[in-house]
Amino acid sequence: MSECLLCLQPIVSTATWKGLLGLEKEKEICQHCSKNFQRADIKGKDDVLDSITSLYAYNEAMQDYLHQFKFLQDVALATVFADELRSHLTGNVTIVPIPMHPEKKRERTFAHIDELLTAARIPFIHLLEKTDNGSMGEKTKQQRLAMKPLFTIKSGTTIRPETYLLVDDIYTTGTTLRHAAIALKQAGATRIEAVTLIRAGR
Known part of the structure; x- marks a missing residue:
């Protein structure tokens, strides 16, 4: 058992x-x-993201899960939502995980979005590099609006005129995903979709 x-x-x-x-x-x-865990199944879009889907609400159970997975480094928990992620990350699109800043990755010892996708047996490719090591949740609205681009295209990478699907763990203000989408569209992507495991607020 x-x-x-x-x-x-x-x-x-x-x-x-x-x-x-x-x-x-x-x-x-x-x-x-x-x-x-509380299902949210929120779908939407904005002026940059052509579609955004969030699967679960950010309730106490999900908060505890994220703490144990990300901050206590319990990598085995990457398998918990593998089936749900696999069912939403389908179609003829290139899956692009939101990357961690290199310093943050060294601190955490693993890239949690990569682990979620690997556990779900979903192929992905790193096209973006993060330039800011700060947390969006710690910034005011004014600070987020005044920020420089959060991402650059990885050196030597060619962005084709096609659909890319961004994957992140949590959608709070949408700033991170919008910055990633802008970087990809400016480099030549025609459509950017996004899926997050969690949505904090509506």
Whole structure:
């Protein structure tokens, strides 16, 4: 019997033929923890992003998940939302994770968006480099509006006139995603879509 990655309690599962034949995927979290996550399924767009989809609301359970995954470096938690991400990251598009600043990556020891995509078996490519090491949540609206571009195109990279899909963990103000979309569009992309695991606020 496996343990829940969040509460460490045994996961009680109902016996099925698929399970007996080894065809059913083992669950990473228990039913109780799973119920604590609140679906949002928010879709929208703005003047830069041609579409933006956020899957879950930023409630207490999701806050605890992000803290354990990102800040306590529990990389195993990357698998928890693999199925949901895989079902939304489909189609003939190039998947581009929002990168971490190199200093932040050294501090955290791993790139959490890369881990989420790898756990979901989704191919991706790094096209962007982050130029600012600050957190958007720590900046005022005036500071965000006055910011220099957050991203540059990776050296030696060619951006083709096609659709690119940005992936990030959380949408708060949209500043990060818009900066990434602007960089790609200025380099030649024709359409920029985005998917985030979480939406903080509406």
